[in-house]
Amino acid sequence: MKLGVIGYGARIRWMVSQMMNADPACRVAAIADPLGEEIKAEIGEQQAKDITFFRSADELLATMKLDGVLIGTRCSLHTEMALKVFSTGLPLYLEKPIATSLADLHRLKGGWERTNTKTVVSFPLRLTPIVQAAKQIIESGKLGTIEHVQAVNNVPYGGVYFHHWYRDEDETGGLFLQKATHDFDYINYLLGLTPTAICAMTSKQVFKGDKPAGLRCADCDENRTCADSVVRTDLPDRSQGEYCSFAVDTGNEDSGSALIRYETGMHVSYSQNFFARQKAAARGARLLGYKGTMEFDFYTNVIKVYMHHESRVETYEFASGDESHGGGDAVLADNFIGVMRGTAPSRSPLESGLLSALMCLKARESSRTDSFQSISWDHDIPV
Numbered sequence: 001m002k003l004g005v006i007g008y009g010a011r012i013r014w015m016v017s018q019m020m021n022a023d024p025a026c027r028v029a030a031i032a033d034p035l036g037e038e039i040k041a042e043i044g045e046q047q048a049k050d051i052t053f054f055r056s057a058d059e060l061l062a063t064m065k066l067d068g069v070l071i072g073t074r075c076s077l078h079t080e081m082a083l084k085v086f087s088t089g090l091p092l093y094l095e096k097p098i099a100t101s102l103a104d105l106h107r108l109k110g111g112w113e114r115t116n117t118k119t120v121v122s123f124p125l126r127l128t129p130i131v132q133a134a135k136q137i138i139e140s141g142k143l144g145t146i147e148h149v150q151a152v153n154n155v156p157y158g159g160v161y162f163h164h165w166y167r168d169e170d171e172t173g174g175l176f177l178q179k180a181t182h183d184f185d186y187i188n189y190l191l192g193l194t195p196t197a198i199c200a201m202t203s204k205q206v207f208k209g210d211k212p213a214g215l216r217c218a219d220c221d222e223n224r225t226c227a228d229s230v231v232r233t234d235l236p237d238r239s240q241g242e243y244c245s246f247a248v249d250t251g252n253e254d255s256g257s258a259l260i261r262y263e264t265g266m267h268v269s270y271s272q273n274f275f276a277r278q279k280a281a282a283r284g285a286r287l288l289g290y291k292g293t294m295e296f297d298f299y300t301n302v303i304k305v306y307m308h309h310e311s312r313v314e315t316y317e318f319a320s321g322d323e324s325h326g327g328g329d330a331v332l333a334d335n336f337i338g339v340m341r342g343t344a345p346s347r348s349p350l351e352s353g354l355l356s357a358l359m360c361l362k363a364r365e366s367s368r369t370d371s372f373q374s375i376s377w378d379h380d381i382p383v
Helices: 011-021 036-043 059-061 075-086 101-114 129-140 177-191 322-340 348-370
Strands: 002-006 027-032 052-054 067-069 093-094 120-121 146-154 195-203 255-262 267-273 282-289 292-297 304-306 312-317
Touching: 002 011, 002 059, 002 075, 011 067, 011 322, 036 052, 052 059, 052 075, 059 075, 059 093, 067 075, 067 322, 075 093, 075 101, 101 348, 120 322, 120 348, 129 304, 129 322, 146 177, 177 195, 177 255, 177 267, 177 282, 177 348, 195 348, 255 348, 312 348
Parallel strands: 002 027, 002 067, 027 052, 067 093, 093 120, 146 267
Antiparallel strands: 146 282, 195 255, 255 267, 282 292, 292 304, 304 312
């Protein structure tokens, strides 16, 4: 099983390792990355000798005979690279966000509809044991029809979006696309309903300031006292990256919320925060039906079901391990192998990625214009 990788970043390396663990027949046969020489030095001569390196995706795709392609470039290139892969018909593993603008999203949708390329989008949360169990509970009817959802994501490692290259909003598309895209997807998956409208608001209250543009934490005269320093070794959760998060060029909102209306008239409230730390971390949802309420959290690995009309609370506990994304990455890796072999359909299809990205882009537009936005392709004009 020969894998081609376009953009050999940390995330895609991890997913490659998961695929090789799932099926030892998988191996990286080719890498397209402008930092090829640095990658060779990093992975070592023994591993690099079996990999053909290219500087461009075009060259890789025109030269190599592959079983599948993985895209792990910077976010703004995901659409462009995916369109190149679509033209080959090879199965594709596509990192999120799948697009960072409405124009790119329309291009991606059009390219996929012309080719119908088998694609697995990097949405591991929907495939975690905890979400799969939540889906079973909903479908059992125990809660009644879900009529309201309250979801939250308090990110304890949020500093990465202000110290690292992720601080560049032109590159990331903003933090709805970076984080909420996962949450919108698992909510859509659990509900099985179509979202129709969204409104959103963002704030930047903490990670802002008057430090010079481009200032590196290592060069700051406050790096031994700053609670967000990346050079202090005494902090319990030292942030990753190098830049000052209180500089004038620090991008990204540090909190955001959205209200989403669905086809039945029910709505979802969602909120995310990037300066919560340690035990303040939370990621999960409360789903309320007439018969009962279910809540779960990815950090505690617990589901609780509160029955409304009888004195009963059910608790479901899941093993806490070292699995990335709650075990969802391993399932995604195994699924992509099945897609490449032709033995399984995508469990995280491009249609879901397109919808989640559309919701995030509309949330971003709503937060900028103080308006409700329709979640509909019919009303979207690429800009």
